[in-house]
Amino acid sequence: MFVAERPPFTRGLEAELNSLCEHPAASLRGTALGSLVGVRIDDEGRHPDHAGPPLEVLPLNHEQKSAVERSLRSPLTVITGPPGTGKSQVVSSILLNAAHQGQRVLFASKNNKAVDVVEARVNSLGPRPLLMRLGANAYQDKIVDFLTKILSVSCSEQDELAYDAQLRIHARIAERIEKMQSDVDSYAEILSALSERARQLELERSVRGANTLERLADLDSERLPAIATELRRTLVLLSPSPSGVLRKLSARFLGARRVEKFEARADSWRSELDALGVRLPEGFQVDELSRWEDAADEIEDLAGVQHLLRAQERDLASFSSLTSLEELAKQESELAEQIEEVSDRLWRLWLVLQPARLTQEQRRLVGEYASTLRTLQEQARESGRRATGFAKKYSELFPQISEVLPCWAVTSLSVHRRVPLSPGFFDLVVIDEASQCDIASIVPLLYRARRAVIIGDPQQLRHISALRQDQNGRLLEKHGLADNHLLWDYVNSSLYDLGAPLAAAEDVVDLREHHRSHSDIIEFSNRAFYEGKLRVATRYSKLKPTPGEAAVRWVQASGRVERVATGGSRN
Secondary structure, X not given: OOOOOOOHHHHHHHHHHHHXXXXXXXXXXXXXXXXXXXXXXXXXXXXXXXXXXXXXXXXXXXXXXXXXXXXXXXXXXXXXXXXXXXXXXXXXXXXXXXXXXXXXXXXXXXXXXXXXXXXXXXXXXXXXXXXXXXXXXXXXXXXHHHXXXXXXXXXXXXXXXXXXXXXXXXXXXXXXXXXXXXXXXXXXXXXXXXXXXXXXXXXXXXXXXXXXXXXXXXXXOOHHHHHHHHHHHHHHHHOOOOOOHHHHHHHHHHHHHHHHHHHHHHHHXXXXXXXXXXXXXXXXXXXXXXXXXXXXXXXXXXXXXXXXXXXXXXXXXXXXXXXXXXXXXXXXXXXHHHHHHHHHHHHHHHHHOOHHHOOHXXXXXXXHHHXXXXXXXXXXXXXXXXXXXXXXXXXHHHHHHHHHOOEEEEEOOOOOXXXXXXXXOEEEEEEOOHHHOEOHHHHHHHXXXXXXXXXXXXXXXXXXXXXXXXXXXXXXXXXXXXOOOHHHOOOXXXXXXXXXXXXOHHHEEEOOEEOOOOHHHXXXXXXXXXXXXXEEOOOHHHOOOOOOOXXXXXXXXXXXXXXXXXXXXXX
């Protein structure tokens, strides 16, 4: 028999989970984990309003912008969408904007490939890397190299002035975009109102006739409401229903005179109302009171139609004064290009100015951190393990160095010992491929951050668990989770399954614009899995098929199936 050590990654995760069991419940307050286990998600957990609008270094559509903006302020944001909808583009924008606003941010995923892709993408957006990758020796070597360079460069006063100027330009363009968006919203609102009123008026025209609506348009807007009000008041006075001694006396001595006066008033309205299709009864009889009330209803209905006509006139006047939709679309395109260009310059200057933002004490810390990391790397190469003394020094330095370097990336199982298990250490944790992440391995990450962004697609494969369903059920019952806490089911719930129902509805963003596949390919998935909500925006000019070959073809691969001793099969 052979006994092997448990994998170090799993061992580290178990140690952190056991440690969290011993932490007081109060330590969860203000963390993303606290939001998921019972701390109410509300405005108290939102990040304070930041100065200035987000940078758009990468072009973003409406849903992507919404995802970035919510991620920068909400306690829990869930972003979903199939492949090709720009989730990695959103991740990059979130990370650089969080760093630009002075937030400490951690990016994580369960697999190395996802972290590598984002690290390469983010760090390609400027002259210097932003995202520091924690993990294997090769990643640590890159951090040491970057820290050495940052201590060896300087920036000029011209760089500072250029940054301030670009910041002002960016703010002005953002204001113009906000104003233009307000115009677009007004355009859409008025257009929607015009369309709905036109539908209602067309129905009225078909029932009452065009001549009636023309007369209503020419009639004083106060006329019909005044007639309806006087008619209703008189009918109440003439009503025979008992309502007290004074009313009875009034009806006995003044009733005939009041009826006579009322009939005279009704005659003065008759020709005017006849032209509008309202027929008043001839003379007042108590037993015909309901006919008079029906006439009052009809007059009030006509007043309502007249109000619609007036509102339609006002909205048409407002609509004609608005900037045309074609002009707004042109402005939107121009401003999008401008904001992207300025954001790119602003971001590059921000990275160039990074050494200038370091105090003398921070420069010393950067040098000490680089030396400690270098020593740990060399010792690991020689002996295959980290020296305890230097590892402790690294742990002491990391909280201070993260003030200088705000953006870090790590896999969920390698965070142990590399980042302190401290509540709310990061302002934000961004977790990618969440539908493929089990909950347990992400819990320590959620504890380390104040707010969380969960990104995934519930239509893709979930995490793989070796735990059998019967074992899983017994464990749920043993720990009191079987009745009210099935969202935390390790086998059947992914991190995405946990986060989506616990986030506020407005903080769940669905990316719908697909850029990767030809519509003939993606439309099947669109209909079968995404309720037909996807908008195919693929640029076909960039698709390069092999000449003379079909895009999809069947190849027969004959094999032989054999049973194996363990009871499975092999082909």
